[in-house]
Every structure is written in C-alpha cells, then in structure tokens.
Amino acid sequence: METFNLWKLLAGLGIFLFGIFLMEESIKELAGKAFKTLIRRYTETKISSVLSGALSTSILQSSSAVNLMVLAFVGAGIMSLNNAIGVILGANIGTTITAWIVAFFGFKISIESFALPLIAIGGLGFIIFSSAPRYLYTSKLLIGFGLLFHGLDYMKTSVDQITQIFDITMLSGYSLLIFLLVGIVFTAVMQSSSATIALILSGIYSGLIEFEAGAAMVIGANVGTTVTVMLGALGGIPIKKRVAIGHLVFNIVTGIVVFLLLPVLVWAIQNGLGWNQNAIMGIAMFHTLFNLIGIILFLPFITIFTDKLNTLFQEPRQILTHYIQNTSPEVSDAALEAFKKEILHQYVESRYYLIRLYNLSLSLNLTYVEQPPLKSLIPGSVDKVYERLKELHGNIFEYYSMIDGKQLDDTEAVRIDQYLRASRNIMNATKNLKEVRDELEQFELSSNTYLTEQLSIFQQRLEELFNDLDPIVEQRRGDITDFNHAIDSVDDYDVKCINESSQAIKNRKLKDLEATSMVMTNRLFTQSCRMFVFGIKGLLSE
Structure with missing residues (x-):
C-alpha cells in the first residue's frame, strides 16, 4: 500500500x-x-x-x-x-x-x-x-x-x-x-x-x-x-x-x-x-x-x-520622483520649475502605463526625458505600475502643499495652481482609461462582432492622441494651434463613434444594453483624452 x-x-x-x-x-x-x-x-x-x-x-x-x-x-x-x-x-x-x-x-x-x-x-x-x-x-x-x-x-x-x-x-x-x-x-x-x-x-x-x-x-x-x-x-x-x-x-x-x-x-x-x-x-x-x-x-x-x-517585511522605499526630491520647496523659483518637470515626468509614466495596458505600438521613451522611465515601473504587473503612478501623483500633491505660497508672486501662484490641475487631469485621465480598458475587455468576450472590434479602434484613437501630444512634450512647448488640433482629433473620433453606434442600432448590430455600454465607454474615453490634452496645455501652452 x-x-x-x-x-x-x-x-x-x-x-x-x-x-x-x-x-x-x-x-x-x-x-x-x-x-x-x-x-x-x-x-x-x-x-x-x-x-x-x-x-x-x-x-x-x-x-x-x-x-x-x-x-x-x-x-x-x-x-x-x-x-x-x-x-x-x-x-x-x-x-x-x-x-x-x-x-x-x-x-x-x-x-x-x-x-x-x-x-x-x-x-x-x-x-x-x-x-x-x-x-x-x-x-x-x-x-x-x-x-x-x-x-x-x-x-x-x-x-x-x-x-x-x-x-x-x-x-x-x-x-x-x-x-x-x-x-x-x-x-x-x-x-x-x-x-x-x-x-x-x-x-x-x-x-x-x-x-x-x-x-x-x-x-x-x-x-x-x-x-x-x-x-x-x-x-x-x-x-x-x-x-x-x-x-x-x-x-x-x-x-x-x-x-x-x-x-x-x-x-x-x-x-x-x-x-x-x-x-x-x-x-x-x-x-x-x-x-x-x-x-x-x-x-x-x-x-x-x-x-x-509592522517593522517586518518592509519593502525598500523607492524614490518615484525625478526632480522634486532634489529641490527644496522653500526656494520658489526652483520649486516651480521642478514641479513642472515632475508633472511632465508623470505624463511620461502614465503614457508608458497606457502603452502597456492597451498594448499600443508606440515607443516607450520620449527624447526630451533626461532619464528613462523609472526602473521601478518597468518590471512587474501592469497593476503594480498603476499603484506606483498613484503614489507618484501623491508625492506631487504633497510637494505642492509644502511650497510656501507667500513667496510666490501673483503670476507664479496662478502657474503653480495651473500645474497642479494638469497633474490631476493626467491622473484622472489615466484612471478613467484603466476603467475603459476593463470595459473593452468585456467587449472582447462578447459574441457581438461589433463590440469585439472596438478594442483595436480605441487603440488607434489612443495612439493618435499620443502622436499629437508627444511632439509638444518633446519640444517642451505648444501653441494654441497644436492643442486645438489635438482636441479636434479627439472630438472627430467621438462624433464618428456615436454615428457608427447609432447606425449599428438601426441595423440591429447592437442591442439596447450593448448600445448603452458602448456610448458610456466612448464618453469616458473621450473625456479622458480631453483631460490629457488640457493637462499638457496647462503645462506647456505658450
């Protein structure tokens, strides 16, 4: 036996x-x-x-x-x-x-x-x-x-x-x-x-x-x-x-x-x-x-x-920021510039995360970046990358709260608030696009061919967004024409999606509940793309 x-x-x-x-x-x-x-x-x-x-x-x-x-x-x-x-x-x-x-x-x-x-x-x-x-x-x-x-x-x-x-x-x-x-x-x-x-x-x-x-x-x-x-x-x-x-x-x-x-x-x-x-x-x-x-x-x-x-199994604290950790928030001029650079860095990391999440055919690096994307973000699951993005955003907000507003003149005070809104826009857009990806994953499991094709369409839309924004970020400046072009492109895709969904309902390719999911997903995606544009505009508009 x-x-x-x-x-x-x-x-x-x-x-x-x-x-x-x-x-x-x-x-x-x-x-x-x-x-x-x-x-x-x-x-x-x-x-x-x-x-x-x-x-x-x-x-x-x-x-x-x-x-x-x-x-x-x-x-x-x-x-x-x-x-x-x-x-x-x-x-x-x-x-x-x-x-x-x-x-x-x-x-x-x-x-x-x-x-x-x-x-x-x-x-x-x-x-x-x-x-x-x-x-x-x-x-x-x-x-x-x-x-x-x-x-x-x-x-x-x-x-x-x-x-x-x-x-x-x-x-x-x-x-x-x-x-x-x-x-x-x-x-x-x-x-x-x-x-x-x-x-x-x-x-x-x-x-x-x-x-x-x-x-x-x-x-x-x-x-x-x-x-x-x-x-x-x-x-x-x-x-x-x-x-x-x-x-x-x-x-x-x-x-x-x-x-x-x-x-x-x-x-x-x-x-x-x-x-x-x-x-x-x-x-x-x-x-x-x-x-x-x-x-x-x-x-x-x-x-x-x-x-x-709680002292056991402590994970080594990783420095997620590139610029603000080396700049005292008490020195207003230097702090303002470091704050701006850090939010640009936040954009680069969010872009990197979304490239992985949506499996986009884009280069991970941008030529303006003084350092490559954080080494701590590259390995591991996509979920871990997202958690570190949230932590990075928290570090940015913490630094903002430490800057002495009394040392800022009126113009600088407006600029730093504008930069913070840019950071919030980038984080909110990233969070929303994560939710959109979850919804698209459900579409992929659907027996409806119209829905299963949406992932590739949304991938194309996101690639187009980054193709519009990346040159602005690399040059560190953009004029109103650049941002209007990016917004127009986002809105054109939005209108196209609504029209195609409406036609799909008429042709009985979409049921009522499916159409609702499609419209809501498109709306969230469009809002997120616009937030990305407004975020970069708040940082780099001339």
Whole structure:
C-alpha cells in the first residue's frame, strides 16, 4: 500500500493556494462600502475582534478557515493588522469547541465535507450568473472557499497512511517534550489541530497515553496549526506575512509558557476541578486554558505587538520622483520649475502605463526625458505600475502643499495652481482609461462582432492622441494651434463613434444594453483624452 503520495500533496498545495487567491480576488470585488463597514464594526476593538474570531470558528469548526479568511480580508485591504491579530486570538478560543464536542458527543464536525458542495454551487453559479457581477464574484468566492478545503483534504489524505499506521504506544516512556514535538508534526502533516486533538482524546480514552502526555501533545497541536496560515501567506503581500508571523509568535510564546506551567495546570484540572477520573473532559479544558492564557498574555499588548510586526517585511522605499526630491520647496523659483518637470515626468509614466495596458505600438521613451522611465515601473504587473503612478501623483500633491505660497508672486501662484490641475487631469485621465480598458475587455468576450472590434479602434484613437501630444512634450512647448488640433482629433473620433453606434442600432448590430455600454465607454474615453490634452496645455501652452 502506498504510504505517501508526493504528487497528491503538491496538487493539494496548489489547489489550496489557488483557493486563497480566488477568495481574495472575490472579496476585493464584493467589498462595497457596506461590507467594509460591517467587517470594521465587528472587529474595531480588541474585545470585539477576539469575540468575532471565537464565534466564527465555533460556527465553522475550523480555526484554519477563519484564519485564512482573515488573510484574504487583510490581502483585500479591508481589515487592519491590529484587527486581524485580534480575530486570530479569538479563533484559537473558538477551535476548542471541537474538543468539547468530542468530549461530550464522541464525534467532530468536519468542514471538509462542505468542499464539494461549495465548488459545485459556486461553479454552476459562475456559469449561470456570468452577466451579473455581484453573483458572479459570490460564486467565485464559494469556489475559492471550496478549493481551499479541497486542497487541505488532498494534503491530509496524501499522508493519511503514515498517521494511521503510527502506534502512539511507541512514545511510552519518552519525555513530555517528545509528545509536544509529535503534536506539532501531526498537526502540520494533517493540516488540522482538531484532527490531532481527536487522536489525543482517542489515545487517552483507550488508556494508551497518560493525561500529562496528552496535554503536551495539545500544546504541540496548537503550535503546529500555524503551518496552515504560513502556507496561506506564501507569495502574499507583506501584511499577510505579518499576520502569519503574528499567529506563529502567539502560539509559540503561549506554548512555551503553558509547557512551563504544565504540572500546575494538570494538577488544577485533575484535583482542583475534580476531573481526575474524566481525562477526556480534562483535555478539553486544558485546550481551552491554553488559548485563554495566550489571550491574557497578548491582548493587553496587541498594539505594541502589531507595531513590532509592522517593522517586518518592509519593502525598500523607492524614490518615484525625478526632480522634486532634489529641490527644496522653500526656494520658489526652483520649486516651480521642478514641479513642472515632475508633472511632465508623470505624463511620461502614465503614457508608458497606457502603452502597456492597451498594448499600443508606440515607443516607450520620449527624447526630451533626461532619464528613462523609472526602473521601478518597468518590471512587474501592469497593476503594480498603476499603484506606483498613484503614489507618484501623491508625492506631487504633497510637494505642492509644502511650497510656501507667500513667496510666490501673483503670476507664479496662478502657474503653480495651473500645474497642479494638469497633474490631476493626467491622473484622472489615466484612471478613467484603466476603467475603459476593463470595459473593452468585456467587449472582447462578447459574441457581438461589433463590440469585439472596438478594442483595436480605441487603440488607434489612443495612439493618435499620443502622436499629437508627444511632439509638444518633446519640444517642451505648444501653441494654441497644436492643442486645438489635438482636441479636434479627439472630438472627430467621438462624433464618428456615436454615428457608427447609432447606425449599428438601426441595423440591429447592437442591442439596447450593448448600445448603452458602448456610448458610456466612448464618453469616458473621450473625456479622458480631453483631460490629457488640457493637462499638457496647462503645462506647456505658450
């Protein structure tokens, strides 16, 4: 009989991580203002976050499920590190319910049995509701949640034979530290502290291990359960890694303290509570005490703890600006010129981003630029480039706020406000064109040929815009004729698109809803192009 299946283990890990990814992406799309408010309301204080974690785990019967959901919320940006640590502390309390259920009823509820129904319902919903975004992403969330547990189940069953043939009596006579280590290994392998607790309870019930040895294994099980969250944070953003490290530190520190107090706690349970003859209930109580001690140790210091965690996995701060970082805002003349150059640089980076986003056949560089596009922007996904563009815009606005207006004469004051409007126009245009690209992507998926052809048309329009603006930027000046030509070109394409869409409706090439999407997309695109022109005009008009 095969005792270990490597490919099943790796497949389980892949499915597990893909499930985490789907959950996080779905939560980002579903997290409207009301949802974010709800999450924050129930996790806004230390006590409420702990109680939320405990209640959620009691219902789901899996601290791993709750902790992985916390990772997804943190990754989606709707839960702070402080609140996340509180929920994880509470989840550790909630998971003790499993031990009490086994102690009282002799069985445990397994959430893994929900995996296939979740995948089935989510998969069908994903197909049926493909045109309804909210239901689509809800279905995607169900798929992700199902895959998460399906992956965990694969990882567990790939090593099941190892745990099934393990004879716990082989540990008889060994030190308590060995039992603790076995608890860690079993939980890490089986990806479930509840499964390890059930094994411990079975061993104690059968008289195979002593109560104190079982308690040591419980400590190990609590430490071993951190492996699941560590796996969930693999390849994640820094804050997800901080949550995983926080969970690890909490359980290790609590484990050390409880292990040192083990003789005292065992005596208190067996003699103080009078459960010397009821070892099963005693283990359930010990499991609960372990996590209560952890909360007592950490809850008063959550803020200090999270402050320390925030110092971990710091990404090196990249200087996104080219000019203003070297110019004091207190020197008005120099600051004004550096401010103008930085906004021109912003245009170059926005142009670079849109060339990548729309896959335009244009050169990335402009001859006027004293430095090539930021090295930090070139690698990585297009989304990362956009995030850095927003940060660059924020740096520009921050510099504007630092310039002493009292040192500016009336003309300079007008110019600097004009430059700031130019920066806002460039950023807003870039943001809108990002949204247009998303809409065009939906057009590409349409069965309507008229819509699928729109991407190439909008690409041509955007290339034409940059062909009009690039010479002005390269020469660092433009007259009214240049800008009027650019605006006329934008407006001509706008009129042409409206006329063609109107004709397509008459010829029944476009349905009413499709026509509405087409008109709205064109309007946003046209407004964005005009904002680009006005932005450059505000910087370089003679």
